[in-house]
Amino acid sequence: MSTVPQRSAITGVVFSGSKLPESQTSTAIGSEPTSAKGSPTPSIRYDAEKGERIYEEDLGGYLVPALEKGRKNALLKPPSPWIKFRVWYNPYRMLYTTAFTLNMIGIVIAACGKFPYAEKHGAAMALGNITASVACRNEFFIRYFLYWPLVHAFQKWSPLPIRIFLTGLLQHLGGVHSGCATSGIAWFIYTVVRTFQHRGVNHTPPAVLAWGVLGVVVTVVTMFAAAPWIRAHHHNFFERHHRFAGWLSVVFVWIFVCLADSLRPDGTFTTEGRHPVKTQEFWYALSITILIAIPWTTIRKVPVEITTPSPRVAIIKFQKGVQQGLLGRISRTATMEYHGFGIISEGIESNTHYIIAGVQGDWTRGLVSDPPTHLWTREMKFAGLPYLAHFFRRVIAICTGSGIGAVLSTCVQLDNWFLIWIGSDMEKTFGPVLFDMIHRNIPKERYVLYDTKKEGRRPDTMKMLKDVYVAFKAEVVLITSNPAGNAELMAGCKENDMHAFGPLWDS
Incomplete structure (x- = not known):
């Protein structure tokens, strides 16, 4: 059994009558049930004056429930199709769907001749979407223009549903990034096609058409290089093509914008440099360039x-x-x-x-x-999900293996986070540095370390989460695990009405 913190100065951890952990609901008041290994778990008594059931022991004496040997999944039964769908159709996909659908509607309306602005400023529609896409992946913009002001404006005081909504929105901004990038390319293709269709009437020179085609080709390569499957299985290909093709597409877009905006009605080019500066396309292209350049200057x-x-x-x-x-x-x-x-x-x-x-x-x-x-x-470091810690009064961070790297700073620096770290042969694998940091900075009643190799079995993570969620009075669970572990814990949290956020691999 893992060494769990000793009893702290807190007199008891309160469970309301309607929020008892599932494992305790059938236990008689005052009895002493046993854990999976036969050790006594904290008993429960009833406070008649307050009308509440109270743990005799706090989390410092909590005994980690374990699964029987050989069992790997903590869920008693597979999640329902509805739960699976809710886990899959997360805010990332919602944001992607919204951004892409709205833009496709705009393109269809423009193609039907009912959207005069888009017909005249198709390049601006494309570049506006790409600007939003780049901003949602820019370290400076996200940290100082989104995370920082929203955290300071809404931390702790605002209703929990608002804080949950903002956390989901900020964590899944990749959906805006992908949705707007795809839409921007669609608008760019629409604009180039329209330019070809009207080349005779507008006396469009071949140079404008050629640079438009080159811009489309390179931006499409940039988009496909970032597909989730390619990122997961061919990361080096993604790195090279998404970055360098992206930079090259910016150059081609600049050339296309400057040529198109300098074009006179008779098909000749103006030499007046101030003309492109007065256009929306110029300022969108400049914004994209600045946003891309800022992180690289650091x-x-x-x-x-x-x-x-x-x-x-x-x-x-x-x-x-x-x-x-x-x-x-x-x-x-x-x-x-x-x-x-x-x-x-x-x-x-x-x-x-x-x-x-x-x-x-x-x-x-x-x-x-x-x-x-x-x-x-x-x-310039970028803000991650734990940066939003100040949104919440109390949080549980549950991680496996090297996932500790994403949450340990927050558990060390803030006293309202509870750490659950699960791994195999942990001290040998990770060395003494992390364990020393935990023991020096986190009180014993605020962490559970569980070594599956030492214990010979896996913990019952869902029972443990339910127990700690209620006892610690947590508002949210933060998960940092592998894809399979994340899916299991997210599904379990949704089935038990616990707010939870986990890592993303598709953004």
């Missing part, structure tokens, strides 16, 4: 210390402390193959921060087999 080559406690993990140590909730991108070169990771730090006043790189491919495997002394990183 790249630096920094010294690192890499330790490899096991062949499966590299612990990368950097200088300077970092606030909770931020993620960083690192690379061996200045321009190629940047990878995003959660940052672990005890706070901005500390002089170090860490990144855990679990071995998943050639690049991370190289950190273990051939650890570098320096890495390239972007000084």
